Amino acid sequence: MTDSAPGNPVILVVAATPEHQAILSDEFASRYARDYDLHVVQGGADAYALKGYLMSEGRQVALVAVDHSLEGGALPLLDKLRVASPTSRRVALVPAARFAAALEELRPALGQGRLDTYLIIPQGARDEEFHTAISEYLSDWSWSATTPVVAGVQIVDDGTQPSIPAIRDFFDRMGSAYERFHPDSDEGRELIASIDGDATLPIVKAYGRDPVTAATERSVAAAFYGTPANLGDDFVADLLIVGGGPAGLAAAVYGASEGLSTVVLESDAIGGQAGTSSMIRNYLGFPRGVSGMRLALRARVQATRFGARLYTGRAVTGLRVGDVHEVDFDGGTLRARTVLVACGVTYRRLGVPTLEELEGRGVHYGAATSVARDMQGRDVYIVGGGNSAGQAALHLARFANSVTIVVRRRSLEETMSTYLIDEIATHKRISLRTGAHVVDGGGEGRLEWICLETSDGVIDRMPADGLFLLLGADPGCSWLPPEVAQDERGFVLTGREIPMDRWVNGRPPAPLETTAPGIFAAGDVRSGSMKRVASASGEGAASVSQVHGHLAPTAPVS
Structure with a gap:
């Protein structure tokens, strides 16, 4: 000893x-x-x-x-x-x-x-x-x-602000340790006193930047990397990537490393949905597994080392197709010779009003690994049958008294990888509830109970301290113009999936090219994609060669 x-x-x-x-x-x-x-x-x-x-x-x-x-x-x-x-x-x-x-x-x-x-x-x-x-x-x-020993981020809140879980989740996904202080603590009072004007909670101060008051996940994210306005009015990117998940990060690494001026706009935290995964065990080259946060952190450092510029908290709102494309985002417009749509997908809303009102107070969309420690000794439910749900269940089971996975299907085999199913089956704290869905829930100020309806119409009410909703995926690209064709669900069509009547000059687009020349799509947002981290990374990397092909001057006809 x-x-x-x-x-x-x-x-x-x-x-x-x-x-x-x-x-x-x-x-x-x-x-x-x-x-x-x-x-x-x-x-x-x-x-x-x-x-x-x-x-x-x-x-x-x-x-x-x-x-x-x-x-x-x-x-x-x-x-x-x-x-x-x-x-x-x-x-x-x-x-x-x-x-x-x-x-x-x-x-x-x-x-x-x-x-x-x-x-x-x-x-x-x-x-x-x-x-x-x-x-x-x-x-x-x-x-x-455990709590961090050294933290570069200070959060002041009194525990009642519903935006706090999302802010914490942002910093966890970005790999930034944080400390929380009550406004009546010495540290809280000192930070509040340093602010000129209204000091509305929550307040976030990170790495010497000016404090963000009345903070939300989006406002904190926007303050994290500065603004694309710093690029200048005359700036034109060779490659503008919409989305900072695995596909966008892979494209940023390969694009910047090959000399393309590369910009990434991400609406939330770098890493996308993959960044919320507590442990990815089937990603090539990581035999002991890697958390989504660490994978995204390493890719972010790699991309910036090659010169890519990454901006968080910048939701794209529009795209105008031209010889030089124009992309509108929260706070301005960027121009680019090529655009990669890699914005991934968003979790579907549950649509139960009583539970929507409790978002951030026991009800969470996504894995929300940042609040896992808050579930110590509690009873937790996860709605969803994909890999993200399985990874979330295993992580939450380290803390919660019980974790119940709720799915409408009869089993997990159709939607979840075998390695996760096998591990879940042997875990004493995790149980599976099939053929059921959430229809109600509530509590005084935070989640206390939910109701599940079975396939035969029976409704069960049970106590619940946490509800994590991973309900499937909708594409996050409603901002795309008509020039970029989408399938009936809104996913972006590329390559030979594009109908022949949408081909330009009678030729099929490149495998990851859309119906608009110079606009590409990769990852989960692309119609027909595998919805896996490795395939998204591969598509992001592959898109760069097609970007080069588009940017290359056309040889004159002799």
Whole structure:
């Protein structure tokens, strides 16, 4: 056991032998003893008793690492610890000599969510792959399960402003740590006193910028990256991207890296709906999974490093097609030689007035990972059967007493990936309610109950502290002009899906080109797309070569 400052988060390591205990104690202490309270014990009984004591003292256990050669097996102990502390990240540590045999047991367990990963016990100095994995899980735990130690954003509110959940969600999706202060606190009074004029709550101050009063998600987002007006009246982009989700970010990276002057307009937070995902496990190149926030953050940094300009809180309101296209947005107009429509989709509204009135007070559209910690010990319902709903359920189950997924269909198989279905099926806090939909709900000032109607017309009323609505997708491109053809649901037609009578000069458009030359579409907003992060990223990247083809001068006819 290594001494550390009291109150630090805990790392609990369980070794099977004295030899492994010595190796693991030295390995973990060399990297983490300063910031974590490290406990390296031998044997599962001692580990479980110690964890019970630590939690009774109010200590947070960030990570549990269990030797796979433990007598009785590592998985039964990890299962018990998962129930006792669901927010802890769980790792199986495998001796190198036992690795091949251990995989037979660990692979299916990983798919069922019984552990987060398995790693070979380090064999020597500087096992950076081992420590990269441990650091990633500690970072993920710190971001999702605890309050930040250092925050660049201050929010002042009294807990009654309905815009607060959306503001918090914006900063979580942008990877910006924040602190909240009551207006009667010392910090709150100081920030209010610094404002000239009306200091209407909520107030948000971020990274030395002027405070935003009467703040909303949109006004905070608009203040985050400045204004496109700074580009100048004569600015014409080579590529203007509408939407900062996976498709838009991939196009921004490839466009800017290949020398195109590239601008991204995003109405909310960079990352789109994918940015709300607590953990994406089937994205190529991330074997341990990656949160939507981290994926978007890395892509944003990558795009800006190549010179792309990204603006949040800028909802596009119109498009005029021409040799140089004009795009209207909140606060102005930008001109561009080509435009990529990558604005994704929006969740459908539930349409129940009593619940719409409680949005932000227990009722949330999207995964709203920022309020997951507020659901500690509560009963939560998720409406939706897609991957986003499955990821939200698994994340919320780390905190909530119970999570119920509600779907109209008879099962999840048609709409959700198998890896999520398998993990949900083994989670004791998650249940599935099929053949039902929400018809009513209410509460005094915040959500307290909902009513579900079954397929045979029976209505059940039950207590509910949180309702997360992921109801399917509608395209977010009602601003497109008639020159850009859409299907009957409003998704943008591209390539050979475009009717022949809309082809220009008798030739089919490029695969991602719309009926308006120089206007392209990629990602979820495109008719026929797969509605997956990887496919959206691929389409965004592929669109850049077609943009180059459009911008290239036409060879003269001899």
